[in-house]
Amino acid sequence: MSYLELQNLTKHFTKRDGWLGNSTTTVKAVDDVSLSIEKGEILGLVGESGCGKSTLSRLVMQLLMPTSGSVVLEGERLADLPPNEIRKRRRDFQMIFQDPYASLNPRMTIFSTLAEAILTRRTELQSDRDGLETAVSELMERVGLDSRYLRKYPHEFSGGQRQRIAIARALGPEPKLILADEPVSALDVSIQSQILNLLAQLRDELNLTMIFISHDLSVVRYIADRIAVMDEGKIVEVGEADRVFDSPQSEVTKVLLSAIPQIR
Numbered sequence: 497m498s499y500l501e502l503q504n505l506t507k508h509f510t511k512r513d514g515w516l517g518n519s520t521t522t523v524k525a526v527d528d529v530s531l532s533i534e535k536g537e538i539l540g541l542v543g544e545s546g547c548g549k550s551t552l553s554r555l556v557m558q559l560l561m562p563t564s565g566s567v568v569l570e571g572e573r574l575a576d577l578p579p580n581e582i583r584k585r586r587r588d589f590q591m592i593f594q595d596p597y598a599s600l601n602p603r604m605t606i607f608s609t610l611a612e613a614i615l616t617r618r619t620e621l622q623s624d625r626d627g628l629e630t631a632v633s634e635l636m637e638r639v640g641l642d643s644r645y646l647r648k649y650p651h652e653f654s655g656g657q658r659q660r661i662a663i664a665r666a667l668g669p670e671p672k673l674i675l676a677d678e679p680v681s682a683l684d685v686s687i688q689s690q691i692l693n694l695l696a697q698l699r700d701e702l703n704l705t706m707i708f709i710s711h712d713l714s715v716v717r718y719i720a721d722r723i724a725v726m727d728e729g730k731i732v733e734v735g736e737a738d739r740v741f742d743s744p745q746s747e748v749t750k751v752l753l754s755a756i757p758q759i760r
Contacts, residue, residue, distance in 0.1 A: 498532035505565035527729035540720030590666040594678035596658035613668025656687035
């Protein structure tokens with residue numbers, strides 16, 4: 497069995513239409529998606545805006561409940577778990593969001609933010625201030641930040657540094673699965689490659705499994721082992737990254753490839 501399996505995963509939303517809202521339309525945000533992801537693999541999930549990528553990631557994170565289908569992590573069907581067990585299990589899968597500034601609490605120092613994440617797993621550090629500070633410093637250094645800045649607030653950092661802090665927070669609970677939802681699209685091009693290299697390095701060092709979500713195939717090709725292309729809630733193509741890039745099968749993939757700027 498694969499590390500993560502999405503089995504016929506479906507999520508429908510009901511939208512009210514009409515002048516008085518007396519009619520409804522069903523929107524199929526995720527429509528019968530099945531995927532398998534191996535331990536230590538980076539799967540790139542690509543598609544145009546509105547295709548269902550982010551909804552799919554929230555289904556995996558159990559932030560949304562599916563209309564039908566299952567998310568199976570290490571052989572365990574997550575929908576069968578009671579809420580208190582889901583909260584415990586969520587330490588094993590963490591998310592990195594597109595906008596690091598919006599995802600960080602501006603009233604919390606970096607130390608407080610990372611300490612909170614670490615303590616979800618290492619509760620013994622609650623009574624060991626020195627040990628907790630060491631753990632936070634080591635986490636900062638793992639993502640390439642100087643631990644001297646622990647007492648600063650998010651607004652005192654650049655966009656790239658804030659995304660490193662967001663990555664560190666995701667690593668705090670020692671997860672096995674990372675969902676990265678457009679984690680470099682809000683960053684300057686020069687910073688994007690640094691963050692991509694960091695994520696690839698962390699995958700290798702920590703044996704992480706990762707779903708990397710983007711609308712940009714060139715970014716996904718750089719980091720992903722396999723690519724899944726999504727359109728209108730469905731997976732229209734899955735394959736090894738080089739194969740999808742060099743020999744696309746679906747029209748959607750060809751459109752995405754044609755959107756990549758060409759240097760002449």
